[in-house]
Amino acid sequence: MATAQTxxxxxxxxxxxxxxxxxxxxxxxxxxxxxxxxxxxxxxxPEFTGFANYTYFFANPNIWTVFLNTLILxxxxxxxxxxxxxxLALLLDQPMFGQGIVRLLVIAPFFVMPTxxxxxxxxxxxxxxxxxxxxxxxLFGFQPVDWFAHVPLFSVIIIVAWQxxxxxxxILLTALQSLDEEQREAAGMDGAGPxxxxxxxxxxxxxxALTVVxxxxxxFLLSVFAEIFVTTNGGPGVATTNLPFLIYLQAQFQYxxxxxxAGGIVAVILANIVAIFLLRVVxxxxxx
Amino acid sequence: MxxxxxxxxxxxxxxxxxxPDISLxxxxxxxxxxxxxxxCGKSTLLRLIAGLEDVxxxxxxxxxVDMSREAPAQRKLSMVFQSYALxxxxxxxxxxxxxxxxxxxxxxxxxxxxxxAASILNLTDYLDRKPRQLSGxxxxxVAIGRAIVRQPKAFxxxxxxxxxxxxxxxxxxxxxxxxxxxxxxxxxxxxxxxxEAMTMADKIVVLHAGRVEQYGSPLELYTKPANKFVAGFIxxxxxxxxxxxxxxxxxxxxxxxxxxxxxxxxDGGTWSGVVKVSEHLGSDTFFHIDVDGIxxxxxxxxxxxxxxxxxxxxxxxxxGRIYKFDASGNAA
Amino acid sequence: xxxxxxxxxxxxxxxxxxxxxxxxxxxxxxxxxxxxKTEGTAIxxxxxxLFFNWxxxxxxxxxxxxxxxxxxxxxxxxxxxSTILGLVIAIPAAWAMAFSPTKHTKDILMWMLSTKMLPAVxxxxxxxxxxxxxxxxxTHLGLxxxxxxxxxxxxxxxxxxxxxxxxxxxxxxxxMDGASLRQEVIYVLTPMAIPGIxxxxxxxxxxxxxxxxxxxxxxxxxxxxxxxxxxxxxxPEGLFWAKLSAASMMAIAPILIMGWFSQKxxxxxxxxxxxx
Numbered sequence: 001m002a003t004a005q006t007x008x009x010x011x012x013x014x015x016x017x018x019x020x021x022x023x024x025x026x027x028x029x030x031x032x033x034x035x036x037x038x039x040x041x042x043x044x045x046p047e048f049t050g051f052a053n054y055t056y057f058f059a060n061p062n063i064w065t066v067f068l069n070t071l072i073l074x075x076x077x078x079x080x081x082x083x084x085x086x087x088l089a090l091l092l093d094q095p096m097f098g099q100g101i102v103r104l105l106v107i108a109p110f111f112v113m114p115t116x117x118x119x120x121x122x123x124x125x126x127x128x129x130x131x132x133x134x135x136x137x138x139l140f141g142f143q144p145v146d147w148f149a150h151v152p153l154f155s156v157i158i159i160v161a162w163q164x165x166x167x168x169x170x171i172l173l174t175a176l177q178s179l180d181e182e183q184r185e186a187a188g189m190d191g192a193g194p195x196x197x198x199x200x201x202x203x204x205x206x207x208x209a210l211t212v213v214x215x216x217x218x219x220f221l222l223s224v225f226a227e228i229f230v231t232t233n234g235g236p237g238v239a240t241t242n243l244p245f246l247i248y249l250q251a252q253f254q255y256x257x258x259x260x261x262a263g264g265i266v267a268v269i270l271a272n273i274v275a276i277f278l279l280r281v282v283x284x285x286x287x288x
Numbered sequence: 289m290x291x292x293x294x295x296x297x298x299x300x301x302x303x304x305x306x307x308p309d310i311s312l313x314x315x316x317x318x319x320x321x322x323x324x325x326x327x328c329g330k331s332t333l334l335r336l337i338a339g340l341e342d343v344x345x346x347x348x349x350x351x352x353v354d355m356s357r358e359a360p361a362q363r364k365l366s367m368v369f370q371s372y373a374l375x376x377x378x379x380x381x382x383x384x385x386x387x388x389x390x391x392x393x394x395x396x397x398x399x400x401x402x403x404x405a406a407s408i409l410n411l412t413d414y415l416d417r418k419p420r421q422l423s424g425x426x427x428x429x430v431a432i433g434r435a436i437v438r439q440p441k442a443f444x445x446x447x448x449x450x451x452x453x454x455x456x457x458x459x460x461x462x463x464x465x466x467x468x469x470x471x472x473x474x475x476x477x478x479x480x481x482x483x484e485a486m487t488m489a490d491k492i493v494v495l496h497a498g499r500v501e502q503y504g505s506p507l508e509l510y511t512k513p514a515n516k517f518v519a520g521f522i523x524x525x526x527x528x529x530x531x532x533x534x535x536x537x538x539x540x541x542x543x544x545x546x547x548x549x550x551x552x553x554x555d556g557g558t559w560s561g562v563v564k565v566s567e568h569l570g571s572d573t574f575f576h577i578d579v580d581g582i583x584x585x586x587x588x589x590x591x592x593x594x595x596x597x598x599x600x601x602x603x604x605x606x607x608g609r610i611y612k613f614d615a616s617g618n619a620a
Numbered sequence: 621x622x623x624x625x626x627x628x629x630x631x632x633x634x635x636x637x638x639x640x641x642x643x644x645x646x647x648x649x650x651x652x653x654x655x656x657k658t659e660g661t662a663i664x665x666x667x668x669x670l671f672f673n674w675x676x677x678x679x680x681x682x683x684x685x686x687x688x689x690x691x692x693x694x695x696x697x698x699x700x701x702s703t704i705l706g707l708v709i710a711i712p713a714a715w716a717m718a719f720s721p722t723k724h725t726k727d728i729l730m731w732m733l734s735t736k737m738l739p740a741v742x743x744x745x746x747x748x749x750x751x752x753x754x755x756x757x758x759t760h761l762g763l764x765x766x767x768x769x770x771x772x773x774x775x776x777x778x779x780x781x782x783x784x785x786x787x788x789x790x791x792x793x794x795x796m797d798g799a800s801l802r803q804e805v806i807y808v809l810t811p812m813a814i815p816g817i818x819x820x821x822x823x824x825x826x827x828x829x830x831x832x833x834x835x836x837x838x839x840x841x842x843x844x845x846x847x848x849x850x851x852x853x854x855x856p857e858g859l860f861w862a863k864l865s866a867a868s869m870m871a872i873a874p875i876l877i878m879g880w881f882s883q884k885x886x887x888x889x890x891x892x893x894x895x896x
Binding site: 035094095098105171216231263272274 | 745833
């Protein structure tokens with residue numbers, strides 16, 4: 001369907017985007033790679049040092065806590081959003097009055113910028129003295145939880161999960177609603193009750209969407225930054241420091257560019273592994 | 289002037305050759321139909337003429353000039369698409385005026401041409417409507433109107449009637465033929481329906497797997513098919529083919545006899561068999577008869593012939609109506 | 621064919637769903653209410669829900685004393701600017717890929733996606749360094765460029781899927797009607813693509829407005845958009861909840877409304893078309 005005329009024009013039209021992204025990818029990334037092999041801080045010029053930065057990066061006594069925090073953060077949010085999202089999607093799929101408004105209310109959190117969410121949760125909801133949760137706890141005779149002192153990582157997980165739950169719900173609801181009414185009717189005639197219907201018909205139909213949500217969220221969750229920056233700054237200690245935040249600290253405050261670059265490459269490798277899986281799923285959908 | 293010549297045209301997509309080698313002469317003013325089963329390459333051929341696809345090899349001459357490398361706009365042809373391809377965001381007037389707008393024609397010329405086309409096609413009342421507010425037949429006419437205003441060298445039709453219901457199809461067939469009489473412009477028409485081909489064409493190109501099986505007038509194709517494929521494609525219901533010993537009696541590998549040339553009688557005919565299915569159309573009846581040693585033969589009889597399922601009847605071919613084919617399927 | 625749903629069942633679900641929705645929306649609602657309280661009321665226990673003295677003083681204070689309009693302006697400039705810039709280079713690219721695909725088109729699209737998955741910290745050091753050298757730190761230009769680049773894959777992708785939905789034969793009809801490439805794009809493609817382009821614009825403005833990494837890292841005082849402005853409230857002095865709420869409402873309100881209108885686009889854009 002493409003002729004010679006359109007094909008040449010096409011190449012020119014794609015050029016700016018391709019070039020822009022190439023520059024965005026290649027230039028900074030190769031600089032990071034180069035820096036990662038240099039001993040380079042704000043106080044000395046770059047000097048080749050092999051894998052020393054990487055060794056030093058992994059020699060950090062807190063490094064495994066940081067990795068663990070990163071994975072726990074991702075895993076925790078995934079668990080909450082996938083399960084919660086599925087349940088919410090099932091709920092929103094039911095006939096009810098005012099479904100449009102219910103949808104609007106449920107998806108709202110996604111559009112709140114992360115800094116606002118984090119501060120609102122930390123101060124007005126989770127504050128151990130004046131926060132709403134504290135008041136609720138006392139109302140029922142419990143001791144208020146000092147969220148960010150006792151369960152800091154969990155608190156961050158709650159905030160991030162609140163933000164991403166709408167995304168998961170929306171995607172899963174869209175997938176759910178694409179299920180043929182007729183398939184459900186056929187299953188009903190075959191004698192399937194609601195539980196069987198869910199496990200044998202609905203869940204398999206949604207498996208693709210679930211995978212997509214999981215993979216896309218993972219990519220974004222590996223880079224959680226603002227919520228930590230604004231609530232705990234990584235603390236107490238390194239309790240809420242994840243990989244991106246650690247690298248940020250190293251770059252901005254330790255002024256060790258070589259080290260931060262090595263960390264950056266580690267983060268890239270981690271993200272790449274996830275990306276390979278995601279691209280395989282999305283690629284199946286393309287019909288270019 | 290609108291003559292179109294194809295010289296050794298070849299078309300491949302990637303590694304697959306869909307049209308190996310086609311040469312064809314379409315004379316100015318003729319109504320030529322490309323007909324054939326799905327996948328035979330008829331739409332591809334039309335799109336090559338239009339310039340929407342490039343030829344892999346060969347030449348396409350329009351009025352003697354090689355246009356194979358020219359863009360569609362340069363070729364001065366008009367095309368009516370199967371889906372009509374109307375511009376949804378423009379009114380009927382805007383759609384019909386569009387080609388002239390692209391030519392940067394003066395406003396008076398555009399208005400005159402649009403109004404003229406609208407009156408020829410009975411669209412004057414709909415000029416300000418949008419395509420989504422029109423019926424299938426009306427959209428079809430807008431597509432034709434848009435094609436007319438360009439005053440092209442030839443019209444190209446890509447299965448334009450496929451999306452219409454049966455009754456509308458018959459009407460539009462007449463309208464298009466009428467249009468051809470009026471404008472006398474060359475028309476190249478693609479369809480898979482052999483009835484459309486037979487009723488509308490001056491000449492028919494029967495295509496099969498990217499090859500021209502035969503190129504001739506409808507009557508030629510009917511009375512002198514070049515091979516089994518054409519013989520079986522033209523005419524409905526399909527021609528009966530008989531092979532083996534029975535065909536050998538007539539000195540051929542295969543013989544063919546059309547249902548309308550088989551007489552059905554109670555007895556006294558050449559072949560005898562049992563009626564399996566009888567289809568009553570009112571004006572005609574088609575009998576599908578199981579003949580021993582030959583297979584199923586279809587025969588046409590007038591609507592009041594009363595034979596029923598299970599009855600034994602006999603069939604006789606009319607004189608001079610038997611077609612003979614050799615082992616490779618060509619007419620003998 | 622429609623099953624008879626008992627009204628009772630419907631009511632039951634309605635109540636349940638509204639309750640859950642209310643719970644989820646509550647933090648936003650609470651922020652909204654708090655923005656109209658005095659600071660004293662804001663931290664009072666028991667918390668005041670509806671019956672307190674509503675006041676606009678917080679909005680006044682934030683608007684007057686903290687240069688809110690400058691930050692708002694920065695957000696608008698960078699969000700809208702990056703969207704327009706992104707569209708300008710993405711529309712031709714998406715056109716080319718949708719209507720003249722080659723055997724490499726799929727690979728190029730996948731590669732563009734992959735650039736979105738690059739963690740920001742992977743290029744933190746060189747970008748901040750380059751910005752310092754080029755004098756781009758804390759400028760509209762610098763931040764707009766970065767925002768454009770990080771969202772470009774999504775813009776291209778969304779436009780690609782919308783363009784693919786335009787019937788090819790309408791474009792071919794335009795070609796047959798004598799339209800040059802330029803005319804084809806202006807008179808036929810663009811009008812039919814406007815809804816898709818608008819949707820993409822909407823989603824991109826939302827994403828750029830809420831971006832909370834580069835906006836914090838690359839700006840200090842001049843070009844700071846709203847996310848960074850709000851972040852400054854994380855180490856405040858004294859009572860500030862009511863003012864935080866007012867500032868927050870002003871920061872999120874436009875996007876909340878835009879977001880409510882763009883649910884479908886969100887699904888398409890952020891799943892890269894994998895879920896429709």
